Amino acid sequence: MKILIIEDEARIARRLERMTTEFFGNKPVRIILCDSLQKGLDEIADQTPDLLFLDLNLNGDNGFEVLEQMVAASFHTIIVSANIDKAINAFAYGVLDFVPKPFDQDRLFKALNRFISPAIKQDETIKYLAVKRAGQIRLINIAEVIYIKGAGIYTELHLRNGQKELHDKSLELLQQLLPDQFERIHKSYLVNLQQAEKVLISPGSRYELLLLTKEILPIGRSKYKELKKKMI
Structure with missing residues (x-):
């Protein structure tokens, strides 16, 4: 399984990596960290991930501008952002979850449980499906x-x-x-x-x-x- 983290704050990126590793335990998981939107897009083009963690504010780049492309792709996207005012729009566009910063292990694990458990529905309502x-x-x-x-x-x-x-x-x-x-x-x-x-x-x-x-x-x-x- 490949998990991609696009996050420009190194401390938060490492925290996401550590908690995600703990969540999956002994299961084989490859976690890639990218500190810019362009690096993340290049990584996706090189090899499609199974799950993407995406920040919405990346060194001035607006992650929301590429969100439609992400939710139209074959993988799930979880937003990790302090911009909680964007949560409603993010859910409407079809993200799997929106984890507000600052976050703890319980909140992140809740999002990851949604990823591995198809029966767990999100509370928010999706309004659109993005197609290419x-x-x-x-x-x-x-x-x-x-x-x-x-x-x-x-x-x-x-x-x-x-x-x-x-x-x-x-x-x-x-x-x-x-x-x-x-x-x-x-x-x-x-x-x-x-x-x-x-x-x-x-x-x-x-x-x-x-x-x-x-x-x-x-x-x-x-x-x-x-x-x-x-x-x-």
């Missing part, structure tokens, strides 16, 4: 997302306007970020239940979900009972 298209970042309001389909190393966002957008994050990572209205109904599908009409039982005991768009998606056998309760 032709080198540009576009923000998609999650209210426009009908469902998300696993597509190899990518995921497909299926939107109310009939368009599809590719996202670099896996279904598992997106499920951690999205609110409870998004339900994993199948190993390959994550659905906005506000766009669902009813559960269908087809011949051969196959379960399917009829959407308001009249599309029909498969429901995994292990997901049927829980989904049925939520659809009542």
Whole structure:
């Protein structure tokens, strides 16, 4: 596992490194420290991390300017910053957590537990999913997302306007970020239940979900009972 820390204060960077090492214990973790935004971006371009710790104020560089690129990427981002007024916007853009400075071990461990435990949801609500298209970042309001389909190393966002957008994050990572209205109904599908009409039982005991768009998606056998309760 590779964890990247972009932090220009050496004392805080080393503290993050030490606490993160303690959290993972004997698990193999490679932690890279970068003291500038450009060094961090170069490191990401060289090898994609599994997790990024990002400060929002780096020697005058505004980490928020590249945040859209980070949350559109295949890895999770945790903000570590004294700019707590930026927290609401950061969550809206899809960061996994916002750890305010100064922080203690309990607070950092809470953020890391969110990273390793998909079932732990953040309290704040994500509003957008950032996607990359032709080198540009576009923000998609999650209210426009009908469902998300696993597509190899990518995921497909299926939107109310009939368009599809590719996202670099896996279904598992997106499920951690999205609110409870998004339900994993199948190993390959994550659905906005506000766009669902009813559960269908087809011949051969196959379960399917009829959407308001009249599309029909498969429901995994292990997901049927829980989904049925939520659809009542």
